[in-house]
Amino acid sequence: MKNRSLKVIGGVAASLMLVVTSLSAEPVDDTLTVNEEMTLVTRTAAPAHLSDIMDEVISGWHFRGTETRAMQADDFDNPGMIFVEAGEDSWNTAEGSEGKSCADCHGDAADSMKGVRATYPKFSEAAGKVITVENQVNDCRENRMGAEKWKYAGGDMVNMTALIASVSRGMPVNVAIDGPAKETWELGKELYYTRTGQLELSCANCHEDNYGNMIRADHLSQGQINGFPVYRLKNTKLNSVHARFKGCVRDTRAETYSPGSPEFVALELYVASRGNGLSVEGPSVRN
Ligand code: HEC
Numbered sequence: 001m002k003n004r005s006l007k008v009i010g011g012v013a014a015s016l017m018l019v020v021t022s023l024s025a026e027p028v029d030d031t032l033t034v035n036e037e038m039t040l041v042t043r044t045a046a047p048a049h050l051s052d053i054m055d056e057v058i059s060g061w062h063f064r065g066t067e068t069r070a071m072q073a074d075d076f077d078n079p080g081m082i083f084v085e086a087g088e089d090s091w092n093t094a095e096g097s098e099g100k101s102c103a104d105c106h107g108d109a110a111d112s113m114k115g116v117r118a119t120y121p122k123f124s125e126a127a128g129k130v131i132t133v134e135n136q137v138n139d140c141r142e143n144r145m146g147a148e149k150w151k152y153a154g155g156d157m158v159n160m161t162a163l164i165a166s167v168s169r170g171m172p173v174n175v176a177i178d179g180p181a182k183e184t185w186e187l188g189k190e191l192y193y194t195r196t197g198q199l200e201l202s203c204a205n206c207h208e209d210n211y212g213n214m215i216r217a218d219h220l221s222q223g224q225i226n227g228f229p230v231y232r233l234k235n236t237k238l239n240s241v242h243a244r245f246k247g248c249v250r251d252t253r254a255e256t257y258s259p260g261s262p263e264f265v266a267l268e269l270y271v272a273s274r275g276n277g278l279s280v281e282g283p284s285v286r287n
């Protein structure tokens with residue numbers, strides 16, 4: 001494997017030295033089989049748009065310790081599954097002026113939502129822009145149920161996205177990056193490579209140049225989002241994609257965009273596309 005440790009570029013060198021040690025640890029060679037019946041694709045050939053940059057895309061699961069990895073292999077041990085159940089309850093609960101539940105229109109989530117997680121964010125004709133699963137859920141709440149929108153990265157929303165992800169587990173991430181999605185994808189790509197904050201670090205400086213290296217006590221992954229929402233042992237709750245982006249941007253000591261902002265929607269599309277081919281894993285378990 002090529003040595004990726006501390007690729008030093010100009011001013012970035014000093015700040016990276018502060019945080020990344022040259023200790024390198026390979027992603028763990030292991031297979032993720034859930035409930036002894038569903039084997040997920042957790043490493044695969046990089047999608048065409050990344051082929052000049054890397055050979056392989058790897059789920060964050062490979063960068064976690066033995067016990068954390070094991071929790072994800074059994075739904076009884078996966079703390080994220082409790083939130084899927086909460087999402088299921090709210091799926092079946094009527095709310096709003098129309099007196100309807102999600103189930104009233106969509107039926108069983110396991111059938112109607114299968115495949116949804118794998119293709120979002122995606123361009124919506126109705127909205128005239130690229131939207132996330134969260135945007136679509138809130139659109140249904142506001143315009144079809146006559147209910148209040150949920151907070152973008154709040155508990156109700158993340159439970160619902162956990163339910164929606166769970167019914168696509170094992171399906172390959174396959175977001176479109178061309179056609180009407182292209183402009184948004186380009187914006188997301190630009191954001192991914194833009195250095196921010198006092199540390200002048202981009203997403204790529206950590207998750208492309210240094211994955212496999214240790215940063216503080218953490219094993220740096222490729223920053224993939226196929227596992228979202230993610231149950232984190234650190235804060236003992238489910239975390240949405242945009243909440244994670246926010247945390248990572250903050251770590252560079254930069255002002256950050258808010259969850260649901262057009263910038264984070266674009267970044268989500270771009271980051272999702274870097275994982276095209278990996279299985280949907282959500283809800284996954286991480287540090
Ligand atoms: C009154 C009927 C109705 C209710 C209630 C409703 N939806 Fe929808 N939903 C629709 C329709 C119609 C569409 C597809 C049309 C569109 O794109 O706007 C849709 C689309 C969706 C999609 C996108 C599916 C895809 O294949 O891309 C998701 C996700 C979704 N709804 C989630 C929810 C959730 C979660 C709830 C409950 C909080 C809900 N909906 C409540 C009617 C409803």
Ligand code: HEC
Pocket residue numbers: 019059060061063192201202203204205206207215218219220221222223224225227230244245248249251252267271286
């Ligand atoms: C200073 C280094 C650093 C920068 C810059 C950084 N991250 Fe991270 N990121 C981390 C660390 C450390 C973790 C936790 C370990 C891991 O999963 O890589 C993490 C985790 C993640 C995860 C969770 C992966 C998983 O499997 O759960 C995502 C997604 C992510 N980062 C995306 C981003 C994006 C997008 C950016 C740019 C806006 C970014 N990061 C910038 C250090 C960084």
